[in-house]
Amino acid sequence: MPLLADRCQVAIKQEAVAGTPEVLAAANVVLTTDLPTFETDIEVTERNALSKALSGRGHVVGARSAKIGFKMHLRGTTGAPTDPANLPDFTVPMRSCGALAVVSGAGPNEITTFTPSSTTITDETTGAYCSCAIFRDGKQYLIHGAVGNAVIHFRRAAPVAVDFSLTGVFNKPTDVGLLSPSYPAIVEPPFASAALSILGFTTAKIDELTFDMGNEVVMRPYPNGASGFFTAQIVRRKPKVSFTPEEELATTKDYWNEFLAGTTGSITTGVFPSTGSNYNQLIFTAPKAQYRSVGHDNRDGIVTSAIEAMLLANSDAGDDEWSLVQT
Numbered sequence: 001m002p003l004l005a006d007r008c009q010v011a012i013k014q015e016a017v018a019g020t021p022e023v024l025a026a027a028n029v030v031l032t033t034d035l036p037t038f039e040t041d042i043e044v045t046e047r048n049a050l051s052k053a054l055s056g057r058g059h060v061v062g063a064r065s066a067k068i069g070f071k072m073h074l075r076g077t078t079g080a081p082t083d084p085a086n087l088p089d090f091t092v093p094m095r096s097c098g099a100l101a102v103v104s105g106a107g108p109n110e111i112t113t114f115t116p117s118s119t120t121i122t123d124e125t126t127g128a129y130c131s132c133a134i135f136r137d138g139k140q141y142l143i144h145g146a147v148g149n150a151v152i153h154f155r156r157a158a159p160v161a162v163d164f165s166l167t168g169v170f171n172k173p174t175d176v177g178l179l180s181p182s183y184p185a186i187v188e189p190p191f192a193s194a195a196l197s198i199l200g201f202t203t204a205k206i207d208e209l210t211f212d213m214g215n216e217v218v219m220r221p222y223p224n225g226a227s228g229f230f231t232a233q234i235v236r237r238k239p240k241v242s243f244t245p246e247e248e249l250a251t252t253k254d255y256w257n258e259f260l261a262g263t264t265g266s267i268t269t270g271v272f273p274s275t276g277s278n279y280n281q282l283i284f285t286a287p288k289a290q291y292r293s294v295g296h297d298n299r300d301g302i303v304t305s306a307i308e309a310m311l312l313a314n315s316d317a318g319d320d321e322w323s324l325v326q327t
Contacts, residue, residue: 007137009179010036010070012092012166015131018124019222019231021144021171022131029181030089033161036070036134038141040170043228063228064170065219066143068132073159074152075188076280076326081112088112088326089184093164095120096130097150097213098234099324108278111327116213116319121147121234129231132166140176143168145231149215152284152324154269155208159188160282167217167232169225189280195270198245199263199289201253205246207299209269211284211322214238239311239321241267241286247296247303255305259291264312271327283325287314 010032011024022028043062051057072093077086083103091101091112100117103110120127133142146168153161198204215234222230250257257263268285288311295306311321 003137003139005035005136007178008035009135009181010068010132011135011179012096012130012132014092014095014126015129015144016125018127018129019145019169019225021142024131024133024140024142024179026179026181028092029179029183030070030072030093031183032070032072034071036068038134039067039069041065041067042170063219063221065167065227065229065232066141066170067148067165067167068134068141068143068146069163069165070134071161071163073161073188074282074326075159075184075186076277076282077112078184078186079279080107080110081279081326082110083112090162092130093162093166094150094324096128096132096147096166097164098128098147098215098237099213100319109327110279111325114324114326116237116239116321118319128234130166130168132168135176135178138175138177139173141173142171144171145169145220145229147215147217147232147234149217150213152211153208154191154211154284156206157190157192160191167219169219169227169229169231186280189273189276189282191269191272193274193276194272195268195274197266197268197270198243199258199265199267204243204253206243209241209243209267209284211241211286212239214240239286240292240308241289241311242306242308244297244299244304244306246299247305255291255294255307259294259307262290264288264290267309279326281327283327284322285325286311286322287320288312 011028047057148166289309
């Protein structure tokens, strides 16, 4: 029988021990949008034995890794976010991308704050490593020991979308039925009624603000395992944001001068939507951004400046280039 692509789920769970696959259940399913992707990277060594004949001698299949990509919308929680029982459903994917999630505040004003971490990414018991799988109409495509990167899209008046890309150890696909989760009833908030500020400028006309965590992921070799790898590993990050505002007169906002002068400053969305429900509002902040490039273009006949900004450490301690708060 044919397997239908749209009969599909993505599940993800933090590993109790890095490199040891977890059994995924209904509680681990995340509500995704668009079809996920599964890409393999399997080494093949040809047996190029020279002989009297020109006949091939086959090959040997070697180290195996794979990548799962999926998209989901950011949404809050129903009721107070009490760690670990009621965190936003994007928490585990964010942790797998090297983010630390901390709940603070007292009812009814608890918040969950996500920030980058340089220590959890190497913690092999409570860190970033996860098992992630695509369940597609009766078949499971699993990776374990996985970590990855996230790119978050803040598009005007649309739900905030995140493209997760997780790399891990390949597992041979097996027949596993679709799961029966309880999906979150809360509706994701749109990026609207915000208070966007770009280095102090509060009236920028942009279509989308894109935040890339900028994680670099490598595989850790391990000859004792059948796959040839132990886990994936985040080894460095270069977070950045990009956006294309309408160009302004220099007396109003001089993006070009800020770029040439190496000016730094904060970029924040403010709490949005400002009229939203408690526990279902978001705010993204980059306290110390510096333009890396400023371009010149137009959008629908209106002059624009395509800008990319690097997010820098805001303190000596670091790990504070950005924060994403669910409030």
